[in-house]
Amino acid sequence: NYPQSVKLVEVGPRDGLQNEAEPIPTATKRELIHRLAGAGLPVVEATSFVSPKWIPQLGDAAELFPSIERKAGVHYPVLVPNMKGMERAVEAGVEEVAVFTAASESFNKKNINASIAESLERFEPVMALAQEKGIRVRGYVSCVLGCPYEGHIKPQAVAEVSEKLMEMGCYEVSLGDTIGSGTPLKAQTMLAAVAQRVAMDRLAIHFHDTRGQALANIQACLELGVATVDASVAGLGGCPYADGASGNVATEDVVFMLEGMGINTGVDLEKLHATAVWISQELGREPASKLGRIPVEK
Numbered sequence: 001n002y003p004q005s006v007k008l009v010e011v012g013p014r015d016g017l018q019n020e021a022e023p024i025p026t027a028t029k030r031e032l033i034h035r036l037a038g039a040g041l042p043v044v045e046a047t048s049f050v051s052p053k054w055i056p057q058l059g060d061a062a063e064l065f066p067s068i069e070r071k072a073g074v075h076y077p078v079l080v081p082n083m084k085g086m087e088r089a090v091e092a093g094v095e096e097v098a099v100f101t102a103a104s105e106s107f108n109k110k111n112i113n114a115s116i117a118e119s120l121e122r123f124e125p126v127m128a129l130a131q132e133k134g135i136r137v138r139g140y141v142s143c144v145l146g147c148p149y150e151g152h153i154k155p156q157a158v159a160e161v162s163e164k165l166m167e168m169g170c171y172e173v174s175l176g177d178t179i180g181s182g183t184p185l186k187a188q189t190m191l192a193a194v195a196q197r198v199a200m201d202r203l204a205i206h207f208h209d210t211r212g213q214a215l216a217n218i219q220a221c222l223e224l225g226v227a228t229v230d231a232s233v234a235g236l237g238g239c240p241y242a243d244g245a246s247g248n249v250a251t252e253d254v255v256f257m258l259e260g261m262g263i264n265t266g267v268d269l270e271k272l273h274a275t276a277v278w279i280s281q282e283l284g285r286e287p288a289s290k291l292g293r294i295p296v297e298k
């Protein structure tokens, strides 16, 4: 039941960089985005229009976004948490945004200072403005396989909030294993529960690799027919000061696995690999991916 092709959503410039402690020049972020689009990624999440007090690293979004040379056919969504972010994003000329909430009340409170219900209320005017401007909206649900504060999260809770995001007008919902605590069979159970309420072709999976389970989880979910996968080049992400914290599954590792399974992604693995090596050098570290540490095979 595997899909023939998978749409990869590259989240490195946003999810990958948002926790970096050292300031990264805007020009480096721009070059990263250009290289990722150049490697054939169809979606490159570019930045966030969130509070710069909460996420200082992406405080240059209003400067960065308009400076991107957008490649035809590539989408460059940005995160917006509220109307203020949406207005800033519109001003910067975005054509796609992503709103984000969680299946856990405690996590949402820490992340966006709102309950789940309050967050959905905040999104209402955002959705209305998006519709008026012809801007596509993606939705994220965090903590779909566990929460750092509440522990176990019921698949039903994930299904409910996912369905609400779709009803509000999102074209796709990305299911985030924020803390990378999921394992393959749990991931399947959760995805199957959500797919009862939201069509599988509207769902994306978003695994963090904190416990080394991400590729196995992705394979398990592909088996159920999901065909959109979020990933971060070089496995960027996580907090460099928290032991063991890690980023999203690495895009190049996902591409390697999918190619081996005969699933098409449209990505040029050599160019992607070179990008992983380059950005890791820029950040002064080894790539967190497996593939980034070995020469790419021709």
Ligand code: HMG
Pocket (backbone or CB within 6 Å): 015, 018, 048, 049, 050, 051, 052, 054, 055, 079, 081, 082, 084, 085, 086, 088, 100, 111, 112, 113, 140, 141, 142, 143, 175, 176, 177, 178, 206, 208
């Ligand atoms: P708050 O403090 O409750 O907001 O934060 P507020 O509305 O009371 O405003 C406080 C101040 O922030 C005000 O400024 C606002 O103008 C300003 P002041 O009057 O004090 O000078 N402000 C803004 N400035 C710029 N852009 C904005 C904005 N909004 C308010 N959009 C808020 C609430 C939502 C703003 C805050 O909590 C926030 O920005 N949170 C973002 C957190 C975040 O980005 N987290 C990471 C992304 S989510 C993620 O990584 C998970 C994901 O990858 C999936 C997964 O892995 O699960 C997507």
Ligand code: MG
Pocket (backbone or CB within 6 Å): 015, 176, 178, 206, 208, 248
């Ligand atoms: Mg994430």
